[in-house]
Amino acid sequence: MPYRWTSSSETTSELRLWPHNSLPxxxxxxxxxxxxxxxxxxxxxxxxxxxxxxxxxxxxxxxxxxxxxxxxxxxxRRILEILTLSDADARLVRHDPGGKVQEWHCNRHWARPALHPDDGPVPNYVTLKGAGREVEIGAFLSEDERKALYDDLRARLRPA
Structure with missing residues (x-):
């Protein structure tokens, strides 16, 4: 899958997402x-x-x-999205192909993933809600990968 979870410490985990590259x-x-x-x-x-x-x-x-x-x-396709989850914060940083950087930040307690089966620009569109905003995550992934991403996000953001 073109995303990977890593843990930099016991309390912080990081998700990196990138588009699939079928031609090396x-x-x-x-x-x-x-x-x-x-x-x-x-x-x-x-x-x-x-x-x-x-x-x-x-x-x-x-x-x-x-x-x-x-x-x-x-x-x-030079897109990179990095979601960092700590005990208190959730931060999403998106690096676009043109060099533009977009950031979203909220309290982890209020961050909720949402799956939009038919409402988004792509089937099974995944968003994160929190801090009064809703941001997309992984829109460049395939439909099955977005479903798996939603399940991963739901499990990781579940309150302890």
Whole structure:
């Protein structure tokens, strides 16, 4: 799952959430290389011809477009959410891809997770309520992961 609980002390635990990355760096390089190789196979017949130089820029442009699209996807998924739970406090910090940082803080006693099966922008939308605000958490996770996250949050925020 693209989230992990850690305990920094007996009284403090931390939840880190990030989007799932199905194409690692090696896979990215292999994909771009394979697309380039497959796109240049038809050009082998044109070796030594002036027509090769007319078609080669379009092949390179297509490969560059694929590379740019995959890089844009990586950039848009640089999201990190950190929920820190101590005995008294609950703090959620969200780092957006553009570098913007959003924070939410409340007394842990009043923090409550909520699951919205149909009301949110995604199915099984998870929010945290407290301090007069309701904030989303883990909206980038899959539907099953959001359900599991809600169950984890409910168990961790349950009063002792």
């Amino acid at each position: 760096a090696k896979g990215f390089a292999a994909t771009v290389l394979a697309i380039f190789a497959l796109a240049t196979v038809p050009l082998i017949m044109l070796l030594g011809s002036v027509l090769l130089w007319g078609l080669l820029p379009f092949v390179l442009l297509a490969v560059a477009g694929i590379w740019w699209a995959l890089q844009a996807n990586y950039r848009s």
